[in-house]
Amino acid sequence: MSDIAARNAALRQPWRSLRRQREGAAFGIWIFLGSEVMFFGCALLTFAVYRSLWPDAFAAAARETNITYGTVNTALLLTSSLTMAAAAEGAAAGLRRLTLCCLAATVAFGIGFLVVKGFEYQEDITKHLVPGAGFRLEAPQAQIFFAFYWLLTGVHAVHLSTGIGIATVLGIQAWRGSRMLASPAFEALGLYWHFVDLVWVFLYPLLYLGGRS
Amino acid sequence: MTGLGEERPASTAGIWRATLPVWAGLMVLLVATLVGAYLELGRFNLVLSLGIAVAKAALVVVFFMQLKRPDPLLRLAACAGLVFLAFMFTLTYADVLTRAPPTQPGTVMPRSIPDRPAAGQRAF
Numbered sequence: 001m002s003d004i005a006a007r008n009a010a011l012r013q014p015w016r017s018l019r020r021q022r023e024g025a026a027f028g029i030w031i032f033l034g035s036e037v038m039f040f041g042c043a044l045l046t047f048a049v050y051r052s053l054w055p056d057a058f059a060a061a062a063r064e065t066n067i068t069y070g071t072v073n074t075a076l077l078l079t080s081s082l083t084m085a086a087a088a089e090g091a092a093a094g095l096r097r098l099t100l101c102c103l104a105a106t107v108a109f110g111i112g113f114l115v116v117k118g119f120e121y122q123e124d125i126t127k128h129l130v131p132g133a134g135f136r137l138e139a140p141q142a143q144i145f146f147a148f149y150w151l152l153t154g155v156h157a158v159h160l161s162t163g164i165g166i167a168t169v170l171g172i173q174a175w176r177g178s179r180m181l182a183s184p185a186f187e188a189l190g191l192y193w194h195f196v197d198l199v200w201v202f203l204y205p206l207l208y209l210g211g212r213s
Numbered sequence: 214m215t216g217l218g219e220e221r222p223a224s225t226a227g228i229w230r231a232t233l234p235v236w237a238g239l240m241v242l243l244v245a246t247l248v249g250a251y252l253e254l255g256r257f258n259l260v261l262s263l264g265i266a267v268a269k270a271a272l273v274v275v276f277f278m279q280l281k282r283p284d285p286l287l288r289l290a291a292c293a294g295l296v297f298l299a300f301m302f303t304l305t306y307a308d309v310l311t312r313a314p315p316t317q318p319g320t321v322m323p324r325s326i327p328d329r330p331a332a333g334q335r336a337f
């Protein structure tokens with residue numbers, strides 16, 4: 001199929017050109033990400049307020065998180081962003097092999113993150129870091145920290161799982177040929193994936209790096 | 214031309230040349246923030262780690278999320294959320310940081326322990 005024909009096949013109603021379709025998709029995702037910024041922003045603001053009220057208890061609680069798992073997961077996510085960016089660029093350039101390989105790598109890194117997170121959750125539970133009766137730390141405010149820990153990492157994991165699901169579907173569609181590489185969906189997925197990465201970039205210093213010095 | 218972004222890299226090697234340096238920068242920042250967390254900087258540990266997080270976010274947003282492309286609509290949309298965040302943080306802290314101290318403990322204590330009488334101790 002020629003380049004022009006491939007682009008026409010990727011064009012959908014109501015767009016008159018692939019360029020506008022692509023910009024529309026990116027704009028839509030950015031608006032959605034704006035709502036996500038507000039969603040995570042509210043939780044982070046509440047965390048920041050409690051942290052400024054009880055800095056010592058929060059530092060002591062942050063020391064209890066596993067920095068090894070956290071750092072490995074940060075590296076995994078940042079690397080998944082690299083492969084996602086390469087996949088989106090590859091799709092735009094019509095490079096099928098690069099797109100498919102990089103999408104697969106992105107999904108693999110994302111699943112790797114969730115696996116590491118699972119081990120970390122297991123360790124947290126056995127260390128009695130779940131807020132409630134029998135909590136490990138004495139300071140009651142440390143439970144607030146861990147309430148945020150579970151909420152923020154849990155919601156982030158849900159977002160990441162969504163991204164993994166979409167990436168898998170797009171990868172299969174591209175592999176079967178039912179979705180043209182010129183489709184703006186790859187770039188839209190990339191924007192979402194990078195945003196989920198960005199959320200973790202801020203969760204990592206707040207949840208894992210506090211109270212280490 | 215189609216206007217679909219002809220300035221983008223068109224080859225596999227070109228794509229890796231454009232993306233790998235960004236990833237390398239992100240890894241350097243990750244190591245820096247990890248090392249920085251163990252330095253004795255007092256309250257500046259948080260400033261350092263959040264500063265590095267902002268630098269990482271800038272790398273991702275500009276290069277991976279393509280805001281380096283001169284597309285004003287997308288740049289504005291990306292900034293809209295940040296403007297809202299700025300207002301929300303400013304207004305919230307304008308309240309929290311100026312509240313009379315005795316009103317703090319009773320209102321924000323976790324419920325797992327009995328309420329303490331307001332002791333008048335400062336939260337900050």
